[in-house]
Amino acid sequence: MTHDQAMAVLATVSDPEIPVLSIVDLGIVERLACAPDLIEVWLVPTFAGCPALELIRRSVSAALQEAGAPQVQVTFLTAPVWTTDRITPRGLAALASFGIAAPGEQVAACPYCQSTQTRRESAFGPTLCRQVFYCDGCQQPFERMKLMTLAPRPR
Numbered sequence: 001m002t003h004d005q006a007m008a009v010l011a012t013v014s015d016p017e018i019p020v021l022s023i024v025d026l027g028i029v030e031r032l033a034c035a036p037d038l039i040e041v042w043l044v045p046t047f048a049g050c051p052a053l054e055l056i057r058r059s060v061s062a063a064l065q066e067a068g069a070p071q072v073q074v075t076f077l078t079a080p081v082w083t084t085d086r087i088t089p090r091g092l093a094a095l096a097s098f099g100i101a102a103p104g105e106q107v108a109a110c111p112y113c114q115s116t117q118t119r120r121e122s123a124f125g126p127t128l129c130r131q132v133f134y135c136d137g138c139q140q141p142f143e144r145m146k147l148m149t150l151a152p153r154p155r
């Protein structure tokens, strides 16, 4: 299996919490090494303690093996640190289509009607990674992915 083929397989593995988003578009695939007998994948975990990590590890192994990889080794790196700006433009579009606004520090724009008349309902969404907002424009709740940057920011 070539590097490109393996990468294409990884692009079919989706984030368990956001099925429309592939792990490639999420920006967690840091490195990939393809030897004839072993494919090694290095991933950067998104949010610390994200319970989906083990699931991602298994999905990656299963997808690669299904595509013919003899042996797969998946390693989670502690550095670099994943930040939300690693999400690709395609990933951001996928998030919006899933009703999740792009991470940001400013006013959250509603992914449904683009209104900026929105307010945060609660600090924590269904997962640690997301926040719940309410749109006054179309009267719908929506979620926004929490911003993760390298520099800690004042709350």
Ligand SMILES: [Zn+2]
Residues within 6 Å of the ligand: 110, 111, 112, 113, 114, 115, 135, 136, 137, 138, 139, 140
């Ligand atoms: Zn709206």
